[in-house]
Amino acid sequence: MSAKQGNCGNRINIKSITLYALFVAVCLIIGYLESLLSISLIAVAPGVKLGLSNAIALTLICRGDTKGAWAVNITRICLSALLFGSPISFLFSLAGGVASTAVACILSKLKSVSAIGISIAGGAVHNIFQCVAATVFVGVGVVYYLPALLIFGALCGAFCGVLVKLVLNKIKINGIF
Amino acid sequence: MKKGDIIIISAVAAAFVLSIVLLISFSKQGSRVVIKQDNKIIYNKSINANETVDTGTNTVVIKDGIVYMSDATCKNQVCVNTGKISKKGESIVCLPNKVIVEIE
Ligand SMILES: [Zn+2]
Numbered sequence: 001m002s003a004k005q006g007n008c009g010n011r012i013n014i015k016s017i018t019l020y021a022l023f024v025a026v027c028l029i030i031g032y033l034e035s036l037l038s039i040s041l042i043a044v045a046p047g048v049k050l051g052l053s054n055a056i057a058l059t060l061i062c063r064g065d066t067k068g069a070w071a072v073n074i075t076r077i078c079l080s081a082l083l084f085g086s087p088i089s090f091l092f093s094l095a096g097g098v099a100s101t102a103v104a105c106i107l108s109k110l111k112s113v114s115a116i117g118i119s120i121a122g123g124a125v126h127n128i129f130q131c132v133a134a135t136v137f138v139g140v141g142v143v144y145y146l147p148a149l150l151i152f153g154a155l156c157g158a159f160c161g162v163l164v165k166l167v168l169n170k171i172k173i174n175g176i177f
Numbered sequence: 178m179k180k181g182d183i184i185i186i187s188a189v190a191a192a193f194v195l196s197i198v199l200l201i202s203f204s205k206q207g208s209r210v211v212i213k214q215d216n217k218i219i220y221n222k223s224i225n226a227n228e229t230v231d232t233g234t235n236t237v238v239i240k241d242g243i244v245y246m247s248d249a250t251c252k253n254q255v256c257v258n259t260g261k262i263s264k265k266g267e268s269i270v271c272l273p274n275k276v277i278v279e280i281e
Contacts (some may be wrong), residue, residue, distance in 0.1 A: 107181075
């Protein structure tokens with residue numbers, strides 16, 4: 001694998017398709033492990049997740065591949081809903097996922113924001129939109145969880161951001177993909 | 178940490194404080210319980226009355242500032258499943274029996 005092969009403009013090559021598929025698979029496993037964890041997190045607020053799988057899409061965004069990030073995130077949300085979720089949980093995560101990916105893509109264009117900042121904003125926005133989506137199905141009472149969800153999303157986002165930064169450094173040193 | 182990161186963290190912190198302030202100001206604890214049957218007020222007392230009101234068809238429990246419908250003769254039981262209310266503006270409605278419990 002030569003280093004020059006990395007980006008072939010807008011053309012999606014076999015290498016990136018394989019890479020995205022691999023990323024989606026990793027996301028699904030992380031998502032499944034998280035759903036096992038979420039029982040102990042329910043004390044914070046219902047439906048709270050660590051959102052570690054967002055770190056995958058964030059890695060792509062920080063490398064400038066926003067199209068890849070969208071592809072991986074949407075595929076992940078659809079597949080995890082089919083495998084572990086319900087139609088309602090699908091709409092919740094779709095609302096959160098689309099909003100947070102959009103915010104992350106926009107912020108990644110700014111030079112003054114690092115992976116950590118992108119991730120914090122993404123995590124907070126994800127939980128805000130998930131909360132808004134939940135009010136439609138569960139009722140306005142869900143709004144009372146908003147402050148807790150907001151701060152939890154930001155903290156998890158910070159964690160993911162640090163993780164992504166470490167991963168990005170490793171990629172730079174070892175020249176993987 | 179870059180400059181933009183600090184702006185984002187401040188923005189999230191501000192949103193957190195703002196959401197708490199908004200929630201507190203919008204969720205005022207109610208003071209009175211009003212029960213209506215067939216559009217007539219049959220009960221109007223303090224939320225701290227600690228009473229059980231029987232309208233003939235529905236049983237409303239008022240205890241320690243929390244109000245709920247404990248029993249109803251209606252078929253759908255929507256009123257009983259509404260759960261506990263305590264905030265201003267909240268209500269429990271039993272459409273079949275025409276009973277409305279409101280907090281003011
Ligand atoms: Zn009823």
